[in-house]
Amino acid sequence: MSSRAPRIEFAVGAFLLLALASLLVLAIASTNGKFGFGGSHYxxxxxxxxxxxxxxxxxxxxxxxxxxxxxxxxLDPVKLDSVVTLAIDDRYSDLPADTSAAILTSGLLGESYVGLQPGGDPEPLKAGDAIFLTQSSVDLIQMVGKYMFSGGADNTSDPANGAETADDAVPAYLQESGTDSPTE
Structure with missing residues (x-):
């Protein structure tokens, strides 16, 4: 019975080492091997x-x-704009000075990222420079709300097309009170 105890202890120890090794591999993979240091950037x-x-x-x-x-x-306290600092890898030091930036989303519910669109300026961006051509994030909920509540109908008042006439445009509560138009 005592000869089995070292085998079980060895198996548990090997399992723990394997679990720690797999956690280390996962940590390296999720940080792209940088761990917050190394890799030069501007x-x-x-x-x-x-x-x-x-x-x-x-x-x-x-x-x-x-x-x-x-x-x-x-947050810029004067202009009340968000100032985003981008750390770009030194391998990409030839981005043109007229590069534009937009906040984009991967898929419908994916992560947000900053997408850069290089321009054609021969002068490159240098450390400390600012990108002036930017496009803010699109608020999907706000956009859907505008579409849903805008009516989406044609606002022309041509009776030949079946659209409402000027008399039909007067709300019912004003018609009942004897008022023909809201401006009277």
Whole structure:
């Protein structure tokens, strides 16, 4: 019976080592092997009026390829704009100075990221530069609300098309009171 105890202890120890090793692999994979240090980068800024669900450490992409991350988000107390600091990998130091930035979403409910669209300026962006051409996040709920409650109907008043006439446009409560038009 005592010869079995070391085997069980060895199996439990091996299982724990395997579990710790797999957690380490998962941690390295989720941080892209950087652990918050290493990898040289340069920082540029962009101003947005609406960030939506954008958060720090969100990816910065060009053509779907991640080239950096959002390193800081701050509020400008004077202009009340959001100032987003982008940490771009040094390998991509040739981004044109007229590059534009937009806050985009991967899929309908996916993560938000900053999408860069390079321009044609021969002068590259340098550390500390700002991107001036920006497009804020689109609020999907607000957009759906505008579509749903705008009516979507044609507002012409041509009786030949079956649209309402000027008399039909007067609300019923004004017609009952003997008033023909809301301006009287």
């Amino acid at each position: 920082e540029i800024t962009a101003r947005f009026t609406n960030l939506g669900p954008l958060r720090e450490n969100a990816p910065v992409k060009v053509g779907g390829v991640a080239i950096g991350r959002v390193s800081d988000i701050a």
